[in-house]
Amino acid sequence: MITSLKPLLKAAQENNFAYGAFNVNSVSQIEAALRIHEIFNSPMILQGAELANAFMSGKNDFKNASFEEKVKGMKIMADAFYKITEKSKIPSVLHLDHGSSFEICKAAIDAGYTSVMIDGSSKPFEENIEITKKVVDYANKHNVSVEGELGVLAGVEDQVFSKTSTYTNPLDAVRFVKETGVDTLAISYGTSHGANKGNNVVLRKEIAIAVNECLHHEGLDCALVSHGSSNVDPYMVKQINDLGGDIKNAGGIPIPQLQQVIKSGIRKINVDTDIRLAIARNTRELLERNESLLDDKYVKMIDQRLKENPKDFDPRYFMQDIIDTMITGDIPTDSLQEVIDSMKDAVMEVCGRMIVAFGSNEKYKLLDI
């Protein structure tokens, strides 16, 4: 069952829980994510950022994709998502993560995305309001929900690098939500994207509290979103490094801190890095324990990529030679099937852990759809 984010937000606001929103980059990741949401009876939010859509267009060099290639990939992503989720009992949302322009958000809506983010956070405040409002106006006509962002996260945000984080100003948040009409607002309060969030991160949870309270005082019904929220489990990082990886200065957001901010109106918690790490760990482990798999030409290429660049843990890098399988779900050999199965296990492990931690398990029947 496919829906916008709106009914999911209503259920979460009324019952005080949050959803993990999981980034996916292949057909089998969508399948695995749905399976684990079905097992836990949780509504599902999957998301693709512009680069994920670029990869889904079949372009190995996805970081240099054109607008047209991203749009092509959006259609492939949306078609796969509909095919896989449509008949499930689970209400499922396909969300565009970090849309950078009105045109890309419009293309996502036209391709079938049921929710979009317009990330104007690096623009001047007035410009951010203007572009976000334009997206909301278009999205409203198509029953699509919209996420805006105010404040800048530290770290790498869709190729935009900001060295310092500018936390969200709660008073600006009120004006932003009033003038744009967004359904959700991503705030900056100490999280950051990627695997290097710092040692012992302490979230500025008072920012989430203040934004939430200010919005309520003004009668504004807008849920908050936490980007850059991966846990970056040190034991998982150690396993990757013990298996030949080279991930340095890893650090993430402890889950208890995220559970704290759910009480302050955070309803959507974005997780991408943890899924990438789990896939890298599972793939490395599988190949180390089953050398005979390397007789398969596809698996061999994955192994070579892992060895060639031990710092990279993005499956779009080490699985680029099987991009056809990633975007179609067609798996040519039994050995490659084992690799894909271990990737699915990784997606299920991370999503399952977050579904339970954030409390969306068993909530699928609360939705008014």
Ligand code: G3H
């Ligand atoms: O917030 C960014 C997400 O982790 C998406 O990453 O742009 O590499 O697909 P990506």
Ligand code: 13P
């Ligand atoms: P992580 O890098 O912490 O997984 O954050 C993902 C994210 O914010 C996607 O929008």
Ligand code: ZN
């Ligand atoms: Zn993000």
